[in-house]
Every structure is written in C-alpha cells, then in structure tokens.
Amino acid sequence: DSGVTQTPKHLITATGQRVTLRCSPRSGDLSVYWYQQSLDQGLQFLIQYYNGEERAKGNILERFSAQQFPDLHSELNLSSLELGDSALYFCASSFSRVTGELFFGEGSRLTVL
Amino acid sequence: GQQLNQSPQSMFIQEGEDVSMNCTSSSIFNTWLWYKQEPGEGPVLLIALYKAGELTSNGRLTAQFGITRKDSFLNISASIPSDVGIYFCAGHAINTGTASKLTFGTGTRLQVTL
Numbered sequence: 279d280s281g282v283t284q285t286p287k288h289l290i291t292a293t294g295q296r297v298t299l300r301c302s303p304r305s306g307d308l309s310v311y312w313y314q315q316s317l318d319q320g321l322q323f324l325i326q327y328y329n330g331e332e333r334a335k336g337n338i339l340e341r342f343s344a345q346q347f348p349d350l351h352s353e354l355n356l357s358s359l360e361l362g363d364s365a366l367y368f369c370a371s372s373f374s375r376v377t378g379e380l381f382f383g384e385g386s387r388l389t390v391l
Numbered sequence: 392g393q394q395l396n397q398s399p400q401s402m403f404i405q406e407g408e409d410v411s412m413n414c415t416s417s418s419i420f421n422t423w424l425w426y427k428q429e430p431g432e433g434p435v436l437l438i439a440l441y442k443a444g445e446l447t448s449n450g451r452l453t454a455q456f457g458i459t460r461k462d463s464f465l466n467i468s469a470s471i472p473s474d475v476g477i478y479f480c481a482g483h484a485i486n487t488g489t490a491s492k493l494t495f496g497t498g499t500r501l502q503v504t505l
Contacts, residue, residue, distance in 0.1 A: 280433065311493075323493070368433050368434075377439060378483025378493045380434075381436070382426075382433030
C-alpha cells in the first residue's frame with residue numbers, strides 16, 4: 279500500500295459526459311501528479327500541483343482540468359469525454375521535489391462507451 | 392510527450408535467468424529511477440540513483456546511473472515468477488522553483504516462464 283488513495287477504481291461512462299477523479303496523497307506529501315496510461319502505453323504526464331498551486335503541465339487536453347485543495351487532495355476533471363479518453367489515470371504524490379521519487383495510487387480505470 | 396528510449400520492449404525468460412534492460416535519453420537528468428508495474432496496479436519505486444556513476448542494489452536488483460547522466464541500466468539476477476511486470480525507467484530533472492519534471496521510459500514487459 280503506497281498510501282495514495284484514488285477513487286473511483288472503475289468508471290464507465292458515455293461520450294460527451296464529464297467525470298471527476300479524486301486523489302488523496304500520502305500523509306505529509308505536498309506534491310500531487312496526474313498521469314494517463316492508455317492500453318499498453320507508457321505513462322503520460324498530465325499535470326502537477328504543489329501545495330495547492332499548479333507547478334507543471336504536460337500533455338493535458340483543454341477538456342481536462344485539475345485542482346489541489348487546501349487539505350492537499352486533488353481532483354482531475356475530464357469533460358466532453360471521447361472514446362480515446364479511455365485509460366488508466368494515476369495519481370502520484372511526493373514529499374521531495376528534488377529526487378522525483380513518486381508514490382502511485384492504484385489508478386482509476388475510465389471506460390468511455 | 393517526451394519519453395525515454397527503453398529497451399528491450401519485452402523479454403521472455405526462464406526462471407533463474409538474469410535480466411538486463413536499459414534506458415537512454417538525449418537529456419541529462421539529476422536522478423534516475425526504476426519503477427515496476429504489476430497488472431492492475433500503480434507503478435512502485437524499486438531503485439533511485441542520485442549521482443553519475445552510482446551503482447545501487449536492492450536485493451536481486453542492481454541499477455546504475457550512467458556517467459554521461461543520459462542513461463541507466465537495471466539488472467535482475469536469478470529471476471523468479473513474481474518478477475513479472477512492466478519495468479519503467481524514469482529520469483528526473485529539477486526545474487525552477489517547486490516544479491520538477493519526471494520523464495518515463497516506454498517500459499520493458501518481462502515475462503518469466505517456469
């Protein structure tokens with residue numbers, strides 16, 4: 279158990295819909311990262327937050343947005359969903375910004391039909 | 392997005408064999424890390440390397456941070472069935488302020504047969 283909690287674990291929805299994925303980082307970790315992993319693909323970095331502020335953006339679509347709340351949990355909002363958005367979405371947290379050591383949650387599997 | 396070149400893409404080996412995989416980049420990194428992902432789970436950190444030339448072991452795993460800071464390798468000795476999974480390298484570069492960039496490799500899928 280990494281200490282990072284993601285909900286929901288599985289989500290099935292239709293094209294055009296909007297979903298919210300939630301992440302609670304490890305206790306004490308200030309950074310939260312979101313990654314997307316499509317079938318048999320690597321990990322694509324979406325966005326990073328540090329102590330409530332956006333710090334880095336990767337290949338995140340304009341239809342996607344995220345935020346980190348004062349209690350440090352984070353939400354990833356995916357809207358106007360398309361079939362190609364079907365993927366595993368991972369949240370990771372870290373305390374140190376110096377070493378890149380991330381602790382990943384178990385992921386939220388999104389299926390868009 | 393940017394990804395590291397990781398090879399091989401997949402390996403099918405017999406239990407007891409040694410495994411070697413590597414990762415190369417056109418960019419210099421401050422830290423190299425190796426993660427393992429098992430089916431249905433998130434990646435788990437195996438080894439972190441902080442200095443060029445550093446050689447670090449974790450049980451049957453040994454990893455090295457290349458002298459040029461642009462590559463790293465991971466060796467697994469005497470493989471066992473529970474070594475099955477996808478192994479990802481990752482390079483970490485420190486940007487300004489509190490931003491940092493972690494780039495993942497394309498992964499090496501390891502299958503171990505009895």
